Amino acid sequence: MKVYTEKNKIIDAIAELKSQKLSIGMVPTMGALHQGHLQLVIKALEDNEVVVVSVFVNPTQFDNKDDLEKYPRTLDDDVELLKTVSKDAIIVYAPSVDDIYEGNTVSETFDFDGLEFEMEGRFRHGHFDGVGTIVKRFFDIVKPHNAYFGEKDFQQLQIIKKLVEKQHIPVNVIGCKIHRETSGLAMSSRNTRLKPEHKLAAPFIYKILKTAKTHFGTKSANKVTEWVENQFKNHDVLELEYFSIADTGTLKPVKRKSNNKTYRAFIAVYAGDIRLIDNIALN
Numbered sequence: 128m129k130v131y132t133e134k135n136k137i138i139d140a141i142a143e144l145k146s147q148k149l150s151i152g153m154v155p156t157m158g159a160l161h162q163g164h165l166q167l168v169i170k171a172l173e174d175n176e177v178v179v180v181s182v183f184v185n186p187t188q189f190d191n192k193d194d195l196e197k198y199p200r201t202l203d204d205d206v207e208l209l210k211t212v213s214k215d216a217i218i219v220y221a222p223s224v225d226d227i228y229e230g231n232t233v234s235e236t237f238d239f240d241g242l243e244f245e246m247e248g249r250f251r252h253g254h255f256d257g258v259g260t261i262v263k264r265f266f267d268i269v270k271p272h273n274a275y276f277g278e279k280d281f282q283q284l285q286i287i288k289k290l291v292e293k294q295h296i297p298v299n300v301i302g303c304k305i306h307r308e309t310s311g312l313a314m315s316s317r318n319t320r321l322k323p324e325h326k327l328a329a330p331f332i333y334k335i336l337k338t339a340k341t342h343f344g345t346k347s348a349n350k351v352t353e354w355v356e357n358q359f360k361n362h363d364v365l366e367l368e369y370f371s372i373a374d375t376g377t378l379k380p381v382k383r384k385s386n387n388k389t390y391r392a393f394i395a396v397y398a399g400d401i402r403l404i405d406n407i408a409l410n
Contacts, residue, residue, distance in 0.1 A: 128210055130219040134227070134268045137220050141179070141269055149176040153271035153298075155262060158182040158221075159199035159316035160208050163306035167275045168212055170303055179269050180209060182221040187234040188257030194402075199316055220269065227264055234260045239289045245378040246371055246393050247282050247404070258283055259290050266296050273299045277306070279313045281391060281406050282378060305405070307333065313405045325398035328364040332396050335359075336407040339370075339392050343409045348372040348381040351392075359396070368395040368402070372409065 131137040144151060152175030154167045160182075171178040182205055189195035202221055209217050224232060234256035237243070243255040266274070276284045284302045291300055306314045311333035312326075321329060335358055342351045352370055359367035372381045375389045384390070390409040395402060 128206060128214050128217055128219060130206060130221060132221055132223065132226065134220075134222060137179070137218070138268060140218065144177055145270075150273070151175060151269065151271045152178040153181070153265065153269050153274045154178060155181045155183075155265050155274065155276070156205075157184045157198065157316065158205050159201050159319065160205040161314050161316065161318075163277060163279070163314035165208065165212055166306045167277060167303050168209065168217065170301070171273065171275045172213060172216055174273055174301075175271075177216055177218060178213075179218045179220055179271060181265055181269075182219060183227065183261070185227075185257060185261040186224060186232055187228075187260055188254050190251045190254055197320065199319060220265075227261070235263070237290065238293070239286050240293075242282065242286050242289055242378050245282065245373065245380075246369065247395070250368060250395065255283070255286050258286065262287055262290060263294065263296070266291075266298055271298055273301055275301050275303055277304075278302050279305045279315065279405065281375075281393070285375075285378060311337075313403070315403065317401050317403065320401050321398055324364060325401065328362075329396075329398050329403060331362070331365060332394060332403060332405050333407075336392055336394060336405060339372075340407055340409050343372065343390070343392070348384065348390075355394070364398065366397040368397060370394045375408075 152171035154171050156164055168178055182202055184198050186195055206219055236256055237259040248255055288300045291298055308314060310330035312329045335355055339351050339355055355370045371393045372390055373379060375391050381390055391406050392409055393406045395404045
């Protein structure tokens with residue numbers, strides 16, 4: 128498996144592959160890979176002859192320096208895990224911060240038509256400018272035909288689709304379903320940092336989402352939101368940051384349900400100092 132750390136070298140390698148008329152898929156990651164990432168890679172391999180997996184902890188999308196420092200970095204393990212899927216059809220791009228940002232580690236500023244101000248945007252200042260900056264740079268370097276993102280970060284997925292649309296980037300962005308642990312907890316690299324009591328409690332999040340989906344069939348969005356907030360008020364271990372029922376297109380909170388629109392419930396919860404997010408389609 129080839130691992131590139133310099134953009135000039137991977138640019139040359141991709142150019143050679145494209146000269147052979149091979150289709151290129153990309154799975155951008157921050158490493159600490161798990162089965163959820165592998166499902167994205169497997170899907171990408173079904174659609175493309177070569178898949179580039181980037182492994183890069185992007186500093187510009189962290190609003191919490193402590194979270195950035197603690198984020199797991201396990202490149203050797205990541206490469207070994209990817210080899211279990213394919214040793215020949217996967218390329219790893221694991222650049223340094225300097226290779227990506229060239230000494231100027233700051234975000235570009237983007238207008239995502241308001242998508243960036245909802246949910247995560249309200250609680251993580253500048254986060255989506257950081258996401259837009261790194262994804263745009265990866266797309267400029269790798270120039271994939273298709274790129275794959277998990278629906279666990281559904282807001283991010285919608286923002287990347289908006290980025291591609293507004294910046295006229297020739298890549299097809301594909302969302303893939305959330306991969307869950309047997310307990311129902313959405314797979315995340317942060318799960319490895321959960322203390323035992325938090326790991327035990329965390330499946331409560333998905334349980335609440337599933338029940339909220341049932342309630343949404345007969346109750347208003349406000350009533351469902353109120354019910355969810357009450358479920359967390361007296362929880363001994365988990366602390367709710369937000370719960371929102373939103374239009375999947377605009378990500379704006381629902382005021383009145385419409386039969387012509389699709390909705391999703393979004394949640395962010397703290398388990399100790401670990402922040403967990405999840406979502407579920409409601410209709």
